[in-house]
Amino acid sequence: LIALVYQWYHSEQRAAKRSDRAADRDGDKELAAYNAYLASLQARQ
Numbered sequence: 546l547i548a549l550v551y552q553w554y555h556s557e558q559r560a561a562k563r564s565d566r567a568a569d570r571d572g573d574k575e576l577a578a579y580n581a582y583l584a585s586l587q588a589r590q
Contacts, residue, residue: 568576
């Protein structure tokens with residue numbers, strides 16, 4: 546069980562680093578799109 550948790554933790558760390566590098570590379574387009582979506586929801590109210 547401990548080995549499984551260890552593997553999971555390191556897998557999550559690698560995925561987080563990969564995501565951070567992608568955000569740095571593309572200017573965090575995914576976050577900008579999400580913020581635009583939230584703004585459109587706010588505008589409807």
